[in-house]
Amino acid sequence: MAGRPAPKKGANKAAPPAQTNNNKRKSNPSKEPSSKKAKVAPVAAKGGKKSAKAAAPQDDSEDDDESWAYGAVSGSDDSEIEMDDEFVSAEEGSDIEVGALNDDFLGDEFAESDEESKGPGAAMFGSDDEEEENQGEEEEDEEDIFASNSEDDSDEDDMEAKSRKLDAAAQAEAEEAEAEMQTNIMLESDKYVLPGEDHEILQSTDLQVVQARIQEIVRVLNNFREMREGNRSRNDYISQLLKDLCLYYGYNEYLMEKLFYIFPVSEAIEFFEANEVPRPVTIRTNTLKTRRRELAQSLINRGVNLDPVGKWSKVGLQVFDSPVPIGATPEYLAGHYMLQAASSFLPVMALAPQEHERVLDMASAPGGKSTYIAALLKNTGMVFANDANKDRTKSLVANIHRLGVKNAVVCNYDGREFPGVIGGFDRVLLDAPCSGTGVISKDASVKTNKSEQDFQMLSQLQKQLILAAIDSVDAGSKTGGYIVYSTCSVTVDENEDVVNYALKKRPNVKLVSTGLDFGKEGFTRFREKVFHPSISLTRRYYPHMHNMDGFYVAKFKKVSNKIPKKEDNVDLDEEEEFTPIVEEAGKRNRGGKKSSAAAAKSAEEVDQIGFNADEDEELIRASQAKLLQTQKGIKLRPKKSA
Numbered sequence: 001m002a003g004r005p006a007p008k009k010g011a012n013k014a015a016p017p018a019q020t021n022n023n024k025r026k027s028n029p030s031k032e033p034s035s036k037k038a039k040v041a042p043v044a045a046k047g048g049k050k051s052a053k054a055a056a057p058q059d060d061s062e063d064d065d066e067s068w069a070y071g072a073v074s075g076s077d078d079s080e081i082e083m084d085d086e087f088v089s090a091e092e093g094s095d096i097e098v099g100a101l102n103d104d105f106l107g108d109e110f111a112e113s114d115e116e117s118k119g120p121g122a123a124m125f126g127s128d129d130e131e132e133e134n135q136g137e138e139e140e141d142e143e144d145i146f147a148s149n150s151e152d153d154s155d156e157d158d159m160e161a162k163s164r165k166l167d168a169a170a171q172a173e174a175e176e177a178e179a180e181m182q183t184n185i186m187l188e189s190d191k192y193v194l195p196g197e198d199h200e201i202l203q204s205t206d207l208q209v210v211q212a213r214i215q216e217i218v219r220v221l222n223n224f225r226e227m228r229e230g231n232r233s234r235n236d237y238i239s240q241l242l243k244d245l246c247l248y249y250g251y252n253e254y255l256m257e258k259l260f261y262i263f264p265v266s267e268a269i270e271f272f273e274a275n276e277v278p279r280p281v282t283i284r285t286n287t288l289k290t291r292r293r294e295l296a297q298s299l300i301n302r303g304v305n306l307d308p309v310g311k312w313s314k315v316g317l318q319v320f321d322s323p324v325p326i327g328a329t330p331e332y333l334a335g336h337y338m339l340q341a342a343s344s345f346l347p348v349m350a351l352a353p354q355e356h357e358r359v360l361d362m363a364s365a366p367g368g369k370s371t372y373i374a375a376l377l378k379n380t381g382m383v384f385a386n387d388a389n390k391d392r393t394k395s396l397v398a399n400i401h402r403l404g405v406k407n408a409v410v411c412n413y414d415g416r417e418f419p420g421v422i423g424g425f426d427r428v429l430l431d432a433p434c435s436g437t438g439v440i441s442k443d444a445s446v447k448t449n450k451s452e453q454d455f456q457m458l459s460q461l462q463k464q465l466i467l468a469a470i471d472s473v474d475a476g477s478k479t480g481g482y483i484v485y486s487t488c489s490v491t492v493d494e495n496e497d498v499v500n501y502a503l504k505k506r507p508n509v510k511l512v513s514t515g516l517d518f519g520k521e522g523f524t525r526f527r528e529k530v531f532h533p534s535i536s537l538t539r540r541y542y543p544h545m546h547n548m549d550g551f552y553v554a555k556f557k558k559v560s561n562k563i564p565k566k567e568d569n570v571d572l573d574e575e576e577e578f579t580p581i582v583e584e585a586g587k588r589n590r591g592g593k594k595s596s597a598a599a600a601k602s603a604e605e606v607d608q609i610g611f612n613a614d615e616d617e618e619l620i621r622a623s624q625a626k627l628l629q630t631q632k633g634i635k636l637r638p639k640k641s642a
């Protein structure tokens, strides 16, 4: 990025749906295009339109849902129509725009190109000066012709001179016609000339120009054989495109490259464009206190304009607009709902906790998923809502109270210390700390604040946490034995790579279907990487495709509590040496001292880690006794050993 000006402010801002056209990002008023051009969003008008419709994939037939027949949900139509109009203009304009931008671009390009090496464009477009000169000559010629026509004294010399002039005029006209033909040929073939490295246009902060170039390059890449210039390689175009995308959308180069290769070219741009548009506001009905129909009715009575989030959820509502702050209604304060992104319902739905189970939510603050788990358990069983960040557990506790959750234990451990803290869960959710590349529309700082090192550290942490999550589940659970891993990131390093690592390190788990009936399959190959074929069972969610935050969900079934020893584990490279997670946690825990009972065991002893019911019972009893003694002065007699 050396020497390149900082991205324009507007490029970083998440624009509201109705503002996704490039007017928002215009930086050079002197290059203001026609009104038609200004309406065109860069390639992703379609994505924007989807966003504007605010429809999850299964939402289409939601209108038919008779439970909503009563709904005073007028107004949603209006907003939709308004947005549609906006985007229809953008789409309608796009065809015309391509040509128009092409012209504009070529004009700029060739006006600035080296005189000596005038390309085809030099002949086609000529400079302003040349044009004036030609025009002057033409006028002179015309005057001459008319003057000569009016003269009576037509001697031979005069005739010859006039004839020569006529020939010259005809020749000039023919050349001009030829040049015009060339112009047309150029437009028809759509050859796109990349700017040279030293070209001034590379430094341009005129986002209009950058946007036009993005469109052109995408067009070339989509029809490379026909449209590429000379023997330019695909990489030449892609490297220019990546620079332009960084400039236009305001990402750092490292992240841009990471995200770009996840998608086919055009789709990548839809993704980046969708990140500029906020996702719909959604809430989750707290079924511990109310039902969705009742909640919807109460909110509608307050003038809130809403709809079910989609057929895939029985508890979600999408709020289009509200005359009252949706985070401060009496229903909110009474705990009838949680303000929660639609994507964040998915891992809990995949986890599918059953009544009376013991569930661990390993990274749970502020508790959107823990409280959903508690609701699905109908306040039976137990949810251990853990988070390593003590400050964040405050909002977790507040939400647990507000929503009337009575079966939760809040704890504050590094997740990697499990199952040393407590194990033998029926199900574990690991909604892992991640880079947040799925929620850029909410937090644009992600575009620039993550380095390569951050990604390495995150993926390392995620790998350690996923092993701890697996080890905390009891494979013998009668109803469960499941682990769900999720992130709000779309990068492969934080998703498929982590899951693949877990499969390698813990052959006692296998992937199973998430039970979610939409979402894209996880990658089984990505660039040079090849993953376990069962990773296709995992699911990816994208803002441009599902109109929800970018998300990833994987579900494992633990088939045995026995962790294979190193020698059984055929596929490990040196760096991935097998160490039971409890031992690792013990070392890490409090300056290398093994603080938990299980962590104190040697690697041999923890052959069969997972859940040790007696040990847990001991720990719980000891902690209850301590509590009774300190708070109520009651001293329990120690339990007689058998």
Ligand SMILES: C[S@@+](CC[C@H](N)C(=O)[O-])C[C@H]1O[C@@H](n2cnc3c(N)ncnc32)[C@H](O)[C@@H]1O
Binding pocket: 344, 362, 363, 364, 365, 366, 367, 368, 369, 370, 386, 387, 388, 389, 392, 413, 414, 415, 416, 431, 432, 433, 434
């Ligand atoms: C994606 S957020 C969790 C959101 C939460 N599941 C919800 O639905 O409200 C990730 C959480 O992981 C926590 N975290 C980070 N490192 C952790 C660790 N080593 N062990 C446990 N939690 C950790 C962060 O404090 C953060 O609250």
